[in-house]
Amino acid sequence: AVFQPVTCQHTVVHRFNAERLGAIAMEAAEQCERLDVMQVRELMTLDDALNGWDTSRRLLFCQERGVAAPLADALAKLPAGTAYGLLIGPEGGFSDKEVENLRGRAFVTPVSLGPRILKAETALIAALAGLQLLTEK
Secondary structure, eight states: OEEOOEEOTTOOOSOOOHHHHHHHHHHHHHHHTOSSOOEEOOOEEHHHHHHTOOTTSEEEEEOSSSOOEEHHHHHHHSOTTOOEEEEOOOTTOOOHHHHHHHHTSTTEEEEEOOSSOOOHHHHHHHHHHHHHHHHTO
16 A cells, blocks of 8 residues: 655665656556556665554565575465555665664564565565465455
């Protein structure tokens, strides 16, 4: 429902155009025959996003290195009807400090997308496909 881009320590941002991304979201909704359009928000820092997070919602943190439960296992442990968001890292991954910050927050659930490091856009597609398959949404 919402796309919230964030900057991390390893993020390289050349330019960001929320209006253009909103137009792409509208075209994608039409192509998929969705009745709603994903909201595209302005770019913010990871810290600001985490500090403003509604803690009644889980945040599934796709951790590319380290120990994390597979996405399917993590979803199976969440109570039915749990609202959640999905966090995909930048190219180059999250810094050690960011991983520590994320893992230290009670509303964050680290998840694994498998044993291989994926490009950011590939990780997003894999995670969303997995969520759709596992939750039938």
